[in-house]
Amino acid sequence: MLRIRDLRTSVEGKEILKGIDLEVKAGEVHAVMGPNGSGKSTLAHVLAGRDGYQVTGGDVEFLGQDLLDLEVEERAHKGLFLAMQYPVELPGVNNLTFLRESLNAVRRARGEEEMDAVGFMKLVRRKADEVKLDHKLLKRSVNAGFSGGEKKRNEILQMAMLEPRLAILDETDSGLDIDALRTVADGVNMMRSPERALIVVTHYQRLLEYIEPDHLHVLAGGRIVHSGGKELAFELEERGYGWLLEENAA
Amino acid sequence: MSVPEQQMDELVRSEYKQGFITPIESDTLPPGLDEGVIRAISEKKGEPEWMLEKRLVAYRHWLTMPEPQWSSLHHPPIDFQSISYFSSPRPKDGPKNLDEVDPELLETYEKLGIPIDEQKALAGVAVDAVFDSVSVATTFRKPLAEAGVLFCSMSEAIREYPDLVRQYLGKVVPHKDNYFAALNSAVFSDGTFVYIPRGVRCPMELSTYFRINEAKTGQFERTLIVAEAGSHVSYLEGCTAPMRDENQLHAAVVELVALEDARIKYSTVQNWYPGDAQGRGGIYNFVTKRGDCRGDRSHISWTQVETGSAITWKYPSCILRGKDSVGEFYSVAVTKGRQQADTGTKMIHIGENTRSTIVSKGISAMQGSNAYRGLVRMTTGAENARNHTQCDSLLIGDRCSAHTYPYIEVKNPTATVEHEATTSKVGEDQLFYCRQRGLSEEDAVSMIINGFCKEVFKELPMEFAVEAQKLLAVSLEGAVG
Numbered sequence: 012m013l014r015i016r017d018l019r020t021s022v023e024g025k026e027i028l029k030g031i032d033l034e035v036k037a038g039e040v041h042a043v044m045g046p047n048g049s050g051k052s053t054l055a056h057v058l059a060g061r062d063g064y065q066v067t068g069g070d071v072e073f074l075g076q077d078l079l080d081l082e083v084e085e086r087a088h089k090g091l092f093l094a095m096q097y098p099v100e101l102p103g104v105n106n107l108t109f110l111r112e113s114l115n116a117v118r119r120a121r122g123e124e125e126m127d128a129v130g131f132m133k134l135v136r137r138k139a140d141e142v143k144l145d146h147k148l149l150k151r152s153v154n155a156g157f158s159g160g161e162k163k164r165n166e167i168l169q170m171a172m173l174e175p176r177l178a179i180l181d182e183t184d185s186g187l188d189i190d191a192l193r194t195v196a197d198g199v200n201m202m203r204s205p206e207r208a209l210i211v212v213t214h215y216q217r218l219l220e221y222i223e224p225d226h227l228h229v230l231a232g233g234r235i236v237h238s239g240g241k242e243l244a245f246e247l248e249e250r251g252y253g254w255l256l257e258e259n260a261a
Numbered sequence: 262m263s264v265p266e267q268q269m270d271e272l273v274r275s276e277y278k279q280g281f282i283t284p285i286e287s288d289t290l291p292p293g294l295d296e297g298v299i300r301a302i303s304e305k306k307g308e309p310e311w312m313l314e315k316r317l318v319a320y321r322h323w324l325t326m327p328e329p330q331w332s333s334l335h336h337p338p339i340d341f342q343s344i345s346y347f348s349s350p351r352p353k354d355g356p357k358n359l360d361e362v363d364p365e366l367l368e369t370y371e372k373l374g375i376p377i378d379e380q381k382a383l384a385g386v387a388v389d390a391v392f393d394s395v396s397v398a399t400t401f402r403k404p405l406a407e408a409g410v411l412f413c414s415m416s417e418a419i420r421e422y423p424d425l426v427r428q429y430l431g432k433v434v435p436h437k438d439n440y441f442a443a444l445n446s447a448v449f450s451d452g453t454f455v456y457i458p459r460g461v462r463c464p465m466e467l468s469t470y471f472r473i474n475e476a477k478t479g480q481f482e483r484t485l486i487v488a489e490a491g492s493h494v495s496y497l498e499g500c501t502a503p504m505r506d507e508n509q510l511h512a513a514v515v516e517l518v519a520l521e522d523a524r525i526k527y528s529t530v531q532n533w534y535p536g537d538a539q540g541r542g543g544i545y546n547f548v549t550k551r552g553d554c555r556g557d558r559s560h561i562s563w564t565q566v567e568t569g570s571a572i573t574w575k576y577p578s579c580i581l582r583g584k585d586s587v588g589e590f591y592s593v594a595v596t597k598g599r600q601q602a603d604t605g606t607k608m609i610h611i612g613e614n615t616r617s618t619i620v621s622k623g624i625s626a627m628q629g630s631n632a633y634r635g636l637v638r639m640t641t642g643a644e645n646a647r648n649h650t651q652c653d654s655l656l657i658g659d660r661c662s663a664h665t666y667p668y669i670e671v672k673n674p675t676a677t678v679e680h681e682a683t684t685s686k687v688g689e690d691q692l693f694y695c696r697q698r699g700l701s702e703e704d705a706v707s708m709i710i711n712g713f714c715k716e717v718f719k720e721l722p723m724e725f726a727v728e729a730q731k732l733l734a735v736s737l738e739g740a741v742g
């Protein structure tokens with residue numbers, strides 16, 4: 012589904028990603044871990060197509076197409092979803108309106124019919140219950156004044172509504188209490204399907220107690236320095252990142 | 262991480278869709294202004310002597326006045342002798358019935374989306390169509406007359422209802438009020454007269470559509486709305502002009518009078534030609550609008566969506582004389598390219614328990630400059646009067662500017678005045694977020710801007726709220742960075 016080959020990316024002239032190779036197949040869940048500043052968010056953003064990230068080498072194939080050639084919204088239409096580390100506030104933009112416009116934009120782009128108001132409301136209520144998002148938040152402005160946990164649940168709700176082929180969750184677990192963490196993990200587990208892949212970026216292995224990844228990668232200094240199965244998470248818990256970094260430097 | 266400036270300019274160069282010229286013969290006075298010109302205007306309109314006298318008094322006063330310099334606007338001096346003060350499409354010389362309206366004009370209004378053919382018109386909206394200096398048609402007068410509502414051009418009102426006009430004209434905005442009001446009082450051409458009798462709720466929305474067509478002419482509209490005790494009226498004006506390289510002057514005066522328990526809702530969707538991206542051409546819009554809440558519990562509400570004009574200088578105001586009277590001002594002002602707006606309101610609290618609300622939303626893009634200038638005055642008699650002002654600015658890109666100049670004067674210790682102001686930017690992060698969820702950049706901007714303007718749009722009559730949203734979307738197409 013996703014094949015990243017030797018991806019190099021600079022931000023403001025500084026090379027951040029120094030050659031990433033990663034292959035993700037449909038049905039798989041990959042975890043990406045690594046210390047702060049190692050380039051995890053940069054990788055997520057460059058896959059989503061954000062301005063300001065200059066790809067200086069390598070290529071990315073997504074569902075058989077050159078991903079890096081597509082506009083941000085085209086990537087979204089093709090089924091790429093990014094749950095952001097810092098969800099953005101949109102004051103004055105109603106959360107329901109935003110969800111509906113997004114869903115319909117994606118549906119239109121896929122040649123599907125727009126969803127009518129009744130169908131949409133039913134769906135959104137059900138999904139909001141699944142991610143334990145207070146219905147009151149649906150009527151508020153997108154993320155405006157939401158608590159950290161509410162923002163992350165809102166991201167999960169958007170993901171559940173848009174049903175992406177590939178979802179990248181960038182530290183969706185950061186700053187959450189254990190209840191919120193469980194909800195987010197449940198949301199992710201619900202999304203697991205043979206047609207879908209997930210990349211879960213996390214700073215802590217705590218989340219991996221609830222989401223079992225098929226593969227785990229450690230990103231450090233803009234490179235994937237180690238890949239393994241879920242058992243790697245426990246090793247990291249015991250030994251930290253230090254040994255991997257040293258191993259890599261050596 | 263902003264889009265390079267040059268790229269942004271290309272994005273922002275959205276079309277002005279009303280910029281066409283109607284090829285029509287016109288009777289146009291040669292440029293220039295003197296007493297002879299004023300006599301000629303008055304004569305063309307078949308005015309009584311007293312009206313001519315009023316004009317001449319205003320003109321002589323205007324000659325003694327300096328042009329105001331206090332606003333934040335910059336423009337080369339206006340050459341008042343290079344403007345033609347009267348232009349009328351030939352050969353019709355006033356609103357008759359629709360059969361007599363030149364087909365070119367009918368087509369013009371149709372193209373603008375304002376059909377003045379009653380069959381095609383928006384249900385429930387009566388239109389007075391003003392083309393250059395004259396009203397060319399006024400629709401639905403019959404059903405309105407049956408309700409006792411007078412709705413006609415100002416020229417006609419001066420001839421047909423001289424007593425009413427004499428009683429009210431120039432009483433809310435006297436000719437000495439300011440430079441442009443004096444000029445307007447001397448040379449005004451046409452506009453709309455509305456009179457709602459006691460206790461009548463006007464059965465339709467009333468509206469005037471102002472169109473400037475002729476080159477090198479100014480438009481000097483004059484509108485008067487009188488709402489007798491217990492009456493209600495909602496009125497809307499729209500404005501457009503062709504794209505021309507020279508600047509054209511629009512200097513209007515609007516007066517509203519609300520008696521006891523009367524309610525006037527006055528909405529404006531202003532889309533005069535704003536000039537091109539280099540600042541060539543566009544309308545200079547110098548407008549004096551004032552409402553007199555004369556009666557107890559009277560209510561005047563101004564709502565404006567200002568997207569056009571090279572320069573906007575406009576402060577729709579309320580004099581809250583009656584006890585418990587209410588004044589409101591809801592405004593969205595957009596400046597892009599080289600547009601400049603200096604707009605706001607004055608709320609003058611005189612009566613007890615008077616209340617006013619001000620909601621101003623300024624949007625600036627490219628090199629647009631947007632200033633809110635508002636006065637809230639609580640006079641000694643304004644016992645327990647209250648004002649709330651919310652003044653928000655939204656910036657798109659790095660070269661635009663927004664300023665707020667609130668003036669607050671409180672002479673009564675029981676009065677309360679609240680002022681809140683915010684400035685925000687349409688961020689690259691917001692646009693990325695929206696696009697990542699599948700929205701196009703245009704839709705994202707329009708969604709963010711509509712969210713920003715929501716409190717004002719909800720004050721517009723429903724039929725026009727949608728129009729205003731679309732207009733804003735067109736006006737700011739791609740104005741991101």
Ligand SMILES: Nc1ncnc2c1ncn2[C@@H]1O[C@H](COP(=O)(O)OP(=O)(O)O)[C@@H](O)[C@H]1O
Pocket residue numbers: 022023027045046047048049050051052053054
């Ligand atoms: N907008 C930016 N401008 C400059 N440097 C940036 C920017 N975004 C990220 N960086 C730098 O890139 C590196 C990787 O950051 P990031 O991808 O956010 O790491 P992580 O998500 O793993 O914590 C850091 O050194 C950070 O300072």
Ligand SMILES: [Mg+2]
Pocket residue numbers: 051052053096181182
């Ligand atoms: Mg990060």
